[in-house]
Amino acid sequence: GESVGLHLPTLSVQEGDNSIINCAYSNSASDYFIWYKQESGKGPQFIIDIRSNMDKRQGQRVTVLLNKTVKHLSLQIAATQPGDSAVYFCAEFSQGGSEKLVFGKGMKLTVNP
Amino acid sequence: DTAVSQTPKYLVTQMGNDKSIKCEQNLGHDTMYWYKQDSKKFLKIMFSYNNKELIINETVPNRFSPKSPDKAHLNLHINSLELGDSAVYFCASSTAGAGTEAFFGQGTRLTVV
Structure with missing residues (x-):
């Protein structure tokens, strides 16, 4: 199950x-999106990207899915x-304005054997 | 061969001290960044340099001073450390402009006591 809140x-x-991780992005002018994976004690690592x-x-x-209408991005992990x-x-x-990579809040995925 | 390396990995220091974190990339990238990750895993950009020039300064206190002696290095100096x-x-680091993935170092865990 999924939980959100202060943590x-x-x-x-x-x-x-199969896992689905969702993300709502903030800037309608954003034209490039990346999913990163961060393991404990390591830096974020590129998984997949998609252009607008x-x-x-x-x-x-x-698989990454992009829905620009509702500014939603999802990452599907099979098996x-x-x-x-x-x-x-x-x-x-976003290439407009200050060009920088802005991160979403993160989702912790736990896979139970 | 480590693409983006930063030292030290751990840094414990007292309030009021001055400390530096070093970063080097061997990817030939033009752009380098510093991000801060808080206890809730939120990643926020602090600075961006392109070819040794400051591009982004995200309203970081001026106690934080990045220095880029050449495009392969971006060090972070912090004065008067606070809790x-x-x-x-x-x-x-990343290639310049056009929206490309950023490659991350393994991180420096700073603890101020």
Whole structure:
């Protein structure tokens, strides 16, 4: 199940299930989006990206969906494995104004064996 | 071969001290960043440098002074450390403009006591 609140939102899934992590981004002018994975004690690591002229992109076991109408991004992980346990961040980049990568709040994914 | 390396990994110091964190990237990138991650895992950009020039300064207290001696290095110096400065600081780099992924270092956990 998923929980939100004052603490880092968490999502617990069983090994082998598919996981969906959602993200609402803030800037309608953002034209590039990245999903990062951060394991304990490490820096964020690139998973997959998507540009605003696309609505879906697939990688190995991961799919990113972009809905610009509602400013929503999702990361789907197929056949989730214990090694997928980490904190996941979406990040948005806008070429207009100050060009910087802005991170969302993060979602902690726990995969139960 | 570490792409983005920062030292030290851990730093414990007393309030009022001055400390530095070093960052180096061997990716040939033009742009480097400092991010701060708080206890809730929220990642916030502090500074961005492009080819040794300051591009972004996100209203960070002037006790924080980044220095870029060349485009492969971006160091962070912090004066008069305060308890609230305790966090994990991440250095990152990317190619310039156009929205590309940022590569992160492993982080420096700063604890001010």
